[in-house]
Amino acid sequence: MLGHLLRAEGIDCVILERQARDYVESRIRAGVLETVTTDIMRRLGIDARMDTEGLVEDGFNLADGDRLVRIDIKALTGRHVTVYGQTELTRDLIAAAPARDLEIIFEAGDLVPHEVDGSQPSVTFTKDGVAQTIRADFIAGCDGFHGPSRRAIPAALAREYHHEYPFGWLGILADVPPCHDELIYANGPRGFALASMRSPTRSRYYIQVAQGERLEDWPESRLWDELEARFNPLSRHGVTRGPALEMSIAPLRSYVFETMRHGRLFLAGDAAHIVPPTGAKGLNLAASDVAYLSDALIDFYRQGKDDGLLAYQDRALSRIWKAERFSWTLTRLMHSFPDQNRFERRMQIADLDYIASSEAAQTSIAENYVGLPL
Structure with missing residues (x-):
């Protein structure tokens, strides 16, 4: 996405991808898009399939139990979210790259950034x-939580915050x-569960499991x-069974690496932050990072200004x-915690009672869910 935004302004860039294209285009990831993400895709003109599908x-x-509390985000905020898989978004961006002279080098191994605090990294x-x-x-480290970019920043300069669930x-x-x-x-x-979808014929479900649980x-x-x-007991149509296309267990963590810039290296997306999937913020935070960073780089190349950087x-x-x-x-609201006592469970129920009866509470949730403004 960052590469496309830069190429749209005539700025040369190269994307180095560790994995093969087939692997990248088959990874199952997030699926709820804020308007900040869909607006970028429309700005790029890579929105036809997203808008259709x-x-x-x-x-x-x-x-809570058998009670549904609906958060009407359109009525409360005037906006909406779009369910469109990150896998499909990625395919669209990759497919559009050749026509826009965006070079992607797949299967680039042993990636190491050098001299990031110098004039030519x-x-x-x-x-x-x-x-x-x-x-x-410049180097943009969009290489995820386990990539090499964050490790190129000296430990003495690192400011990080971490919470494991x-x-x-x-x-x-x-x-x-x-x-x-x-x-x-x-x-x-029975604990937390999420019923989601990718299309009218494809569903994504999750349940909370204890640490140490195995797929087998x-x-x-x-x-x-x-x-x-x-x-x-909750749903309109009931659960339909079918063979799994994919099953996995994902740990939950909150993580922020505040040193998002060191010299001419900039971190974006999961290289700098992880959120629990509750609330669907991970992909959309990466998109907002890209919006800020692309604007800053475009200002630098077009006007010689480094204020944005x-x-x-x-x-x-x-x-x-x-x-x-x-x-x-x-x-915290929607999960059962191992050390949770009866009082804390009653507090969760009281919170949901309040949300159910308060337009102000629902508005706060809707504003955050649909995405805060840039």
């Missing part, structure tokens, strides 16, 4: 067994119709039994911490 969602639901990598070097004005999400993707017309985040006696402990039939028990970190972090707060708050 994406599902416009005007609301979503919080559930570089990246070394191997391609087809041949060592190569690219020198540049004592559970994970077990997810299943299947070609079956969704059980409900909108997402349901549920917190009942969860045959598909057991997971479908659990989903039916949780969502059939100097302000990038502070601008990005302001939105990041607000999204972290929302995801943390929703995670």
Whole structure:
């Protein structure tokens, strides 16, 4: 996305991708897009398939037991979210790259940034067994939580904040119709569960599982039994079973690496921050980072101004911490914690009672869910 925004302004850039194209285009990731993300795709003119196949969602639901609390984000904010898989978004961006002279080097191994605090940083990598070097004005580290970019920043300069949650999400993707017309985040006696979708015929479900649970402990039939028990009393259509296209267990963590700029290296996306998937903020935070960073780089090349580059970190972090707060708050509200006592469970129920009866509370949730302004 960053590469496309720069190429649209005639700025040369190269994308180095560690994995093969087939792998990148098959990874199952997020699926709820804020307007900040869809606006960027429309600005780029890479929105045709998103607009045709994406599902416009005007609301979503919080559930406690067999009660649904609908958050009408359209009525409360005048906006909506779009359900369109990150996998599809990535395919669209990659497919549009050749026509826009955006070079992507796939299967670039052994990536290492160098001299990031100098006037001409570089990246070394191997391609087809041949060592190569690219020198540049700037490096954007969009390489995820485990990538090399963050490690190029000296430890003495690092400011990081980390919180691990004592559970994970077990997810299943299947070609079956969704059980409900909108997402349901549920917190009942059996713990957290999420009913989501990718299309009218493809569903994504999650349930909370304890740390240490293994996929082999969860045959598909057991997971479908659990989903039916949780969502059939709540949903409009009921859970439809089908063979899994993908199953996985993801840990939950909150993480912020505040040193998002060092010299001519800039971090964006999961390289700098992780949010729990509760609230669907991860992909959208990466998109807002890209919006800030692309504007700053375009100003530098078009007008010789570095004000935006100097302000990038502070601008990005302001939105990041607000999204972290929302995801943390929703995670605390909608999950069962191992050390949770009866009083704390009653507080969750009281919170949901208040949300159900308060337009102000629902507006706050809707504003955060649909995405805070840039």
